[in-house]
Amino acid sequence: MNPDTVPSVIRFTLNGRPVSASIAPHHNLVEMLQDSFGLFGARESCGQGLCGCCTVLVNGAAVSGCLFFAAFAEGADLVTVEHLASGEQLSPVQEAFIETGAFQCGFCTPGFVLMVHQLLDAEPEPTDDDIRHYLSGNLCRCGAYPEIVKAVKLAAQKLKSRNAS
Amino acid sequence: MSTAIGHSAQVGRSVPRLEGREKVTGRAEYIHNLRLPGMLYGKIFRSTVAHARIRSLDVSAAAAVDGVHRVITAEDVRSIVPDPYYGPVFRDQPVLATGKVHHVGEPVALVLAADPHIAQTAARLIVAEYDALPAVFDEVEATTPAAAIVHDVLRPAGMFPDLKHLEGRRNTNLHLDFKLRRGDVDAAFAAAEHVFEHTFHTRQVMHTPLEPLVSLAESTPSTVTIHTATQMPSVARVFVAALLGWPENRVRIRTALLGGGFGAKTYVKLEALVAIASLLTHRPVKISLTMEEQFFVITKHANTLRLKSAVTRDGRIVARRCEVWWNGGAFADIGPRLTQKSGFTAAGPYDIEHVHIDSYAVYTNLPPAAGLRGFGIPTLTFAYESHTDLIARALDIDPLEFRRKNILRDGRPQATGTPMKDAATEAVLERLAKRMNWDAAFDRGQGTLRRGRGIAIGFKASISHTTSVAIVNLFADGSCSLYCNTVDMGQGSDTAMAQIAAEALDITTEAVKVVHADTDVTPFDMGTLGSRSTFHMGNAVRLAAEDARDKQLALAAELGLPPETTPSAELFRKKYGMQAGNIIGIGTFNPHSVAPDLASGLSPDVTPFWMVGGTGAEVEVDTETGHVRILRLVNIADLGKPINPQIVETQLSGGAVMQLGCTMSECMEYVDGQLTNGSLADYKIPGMRDMPEYMENDYVDSRQHSGPHGAKGVGETATFGVSPAIVNAIHDAVGVRLTALPVTAEAVYRALREQHNDPLEEA
Secondary structure, three states, X not given: OOHHHOOEEEEEEEOOEEEEEEEXXXXXXXXXXXXXXXXXXXXXXXXXXXXXXXXXXXXXXXXXXXXOEHHHHOOOEEEOHHHOXXXXXXXXXXXXXXXXXXXXXXXXHHHHHHHHHHHHHHOOOXXXXXXXXXXXXXXXXXXXHHHHHHHHHHHHHHHHHHHHO | OOOEOOOOOOOOOOOOOOOHHHHHOOOOOEHHHOOOOOOEEEEEEEOOOOOEEEEEEEOHHHHOOOOEEEEEOHHHHHHHOOOOEEOOOEOOEEOOOOOEEOOOOOEEEXXXXXXXXXXXXXXXXXXXXXXXXXXXXXXXXXXXOOOOOOOOXXXXXXXXXXXXXXXXXXXXXXXXXXXXXXOOHHHHHHOOOEEEXXXXXEOOEOOOOOOOOEEEEEEOOOOEEEEEOOOOHHHHHHHHHHHHOOOHHHEXXXXXXXXXXXXXXXXXXXXXXXXXXXXXXXXXXXXXXXXHHHOOOOEEOEXXXXXXXXXXXXXXXEEEEEEEEEEOOOXXXXXXXXXXXXXXXXXXXXXXXXXXXXXXXXXXXXXXXXXXXXXXXXXXHHHHHHHHHHHHHHOOOOHHHHHHHHXXXXXXXXXOOOEOOOOOHHHHHHHHHHHOOOOOOOOOEEXXXXXXXXXXXXXXXXXXXXXXXXXXXXXXXXXXXXXXOOOOOOOOHHHHHHHHHHHHHOEOHHHEXXXXXXXXXXXXXXXXXXXXXXXXXXXXHHHHHHHHHHHHHHHHHHHOOOOOOOOOHHHHHHHHOOOOOEEEEEEEEOOOOOOOOOOOOOOOOOOOOEEEEEEEEEEEEEOOOOOEEEEEEEEEEXXXXXXXXHHHHHHHHHHHHHHHHHHHOOOOOEEOOEEOOOOOOOOOOOOHHHOOOEEEEEEOOOOOOOOHHHEOOOOOHHHOOHHHHHHHHHHHHHOOOOOEOOOOHHHHHHHHHHHOOOOOOOO
């Protein structure tokens, strides 16, 4: 077997649980999440880190899973879109996306949802311009951008009232 | 279980999308996600030249790579399909290139391996040698006598009578010449007080669904199942079965939610290749395209459009001549239907006595082109609404007044002779004027930032002649499934269809399970395209649900139970003595229409319904850079009665955003037939920061009398007016006329320099 493709086992935290996976050096994060864990929320589209469909949080920072070698996940804390809801309870961001109709085909939605979580962590009351700037690395071919801006604002309100109560 | 809500109020309610929870949690089902045990991944080796005979093809190095299961060539394909050409209108497209290649990116061989990386690596080891042929890329040049010929002989697929005369024709790239002749344009031009003539151009663009095309086939010796991201499960089955020479029932097409479609996932794309690869290997075979590969599969036409109008001194258009060249690329796909069906609206939504249209489908050595959200209408509207605006300006008539004078009113004959019916064209124009505050003063900017505004209006005939069938299945616990082949690719059809079924059955929309297309189970539908589903499938679903309801009422009467329209478990228990049995309702909808006459292009009833869309734009142009800021975009539609107002609004907004991309930035760039910007790094689709500062969407009060609950299609309507409204607004701002799309800052800046007699040198 070609030594470049010999699999190795890595250990990391995935959505709050310690896990291990057998990966080859050329595998990216999206492939590992799909093939080893059946998680399809991060998905490859443009393959160049330009569309945001493959977004995964690694140690709290959003990365493009299609460009991020799986091997670099060794010891890291990974969070995917599948971890945002607790059981049946959707996150305020997920609820806001549904209530405002902020998606159509849904293929880009997990990436947007993760980025909005990160945005609202950093800036609980973003302006329209903040939102447009922060989400400019995510593409939605269905053009749900106006509704996504509304969803971010609604999610911000939801989080605010939740934190107040 | 009881799902009764007593009084039905499902239609007209903004029901959140039924699949919303799946989508926001990343758990939605796409074919993209599907893997089967023992599956092989296919990677396609593609042509690197635009037009050539294949001298040799050496796959030995690829086949020798450790882990490669097999390499498939055209010869292998022929062992299963002796005549391996397909296409909905012309049988011109080989499953794998056979003898010659017709465009850069055409599939030549397929490498199969259990590991996609191995298949990809091996595909790079294939060597093809070519004997170059002269190539042609421009749609007008391709119709001249000296042009290179893309296909040696024309082979109509046999479904369409208006193509019979082209059978066997040689030495031509012209594969449909639709003609419409109404009145006497020559006499009208001879007598005209004013004549205006303009030429417009558009460039090839790509659908760019974010879920790239994907198909997975599994087979037994006598059956093949294709799991595929298709907008047309029924028709894909018809064509794959025809190619294999099998009855339809041995081919099964299954789909799931689609990650966008926009016209890209229609007819046969990867389905034939995966089916044949699976039959050859007896293994499941999956091909997932990359974003780059999608640019080689299907695109939207580049066009040249020439319009000439005769106009009276007081601004009445009396005659219009339209010549439209559609650059179909190397394979016809559905382009010739678009050439005809959109072609007959090329003179615009105006009441013009003398109309002469020539609409040409032309082969070139570019990747194939077909419908993209609007089926050619946004391109035609760009031309006729730019032309209309130029005429109004030349005659010093307000562009709104000029349109009012000439607008095609309900009851008046469209160019084909079909009287307009349920087309709220005037209402759309008036709402647009109102929302744009057209009569109010307008801030025209100052210094190097100049402001302008423009309007445009377009219309589209729904596709004809097509059929939809739906089945409603009531189960013995009173629950309900709806079987229909309309594919939800983001437009919200699952929700809308469930609303229509729920309305008839007097249950909540959420209680209806929509069964996704599986042609072993779900009945025929022509396809999810052309904004036809709400009208066609919506009517079929309504009929199916009413049929089920009537059967239930009949059963209740038979059993001596009170008449109850809501599905109930008690009926089944009483009838069958236990929780058993089904009530099945069927609905078929096949609206009347008459195809345009072969010689005149005329028809008394050319379409089941009309869609009307208008857009107004306010822009700010930076005269130092050519940069255009869209300050405001107003989209107005006639969509009949909305089934789901919230989803309808997102369809308008999404359609406008997509056309905004085609207007401002999207353009496939070529050098000698080689695509130079085939990735999202270089091909710019709209992002958050490209949105207009303000965008408003609205619809007029109207009703499609033949539609389900007064509704009709809406998926394409907001695309019609976007490009010309923006171009007209730029003219209004800075006095330059852009006659080609896209309207990049460079294009605007060049036009400004030319205006000052100081043209910029060509790059």
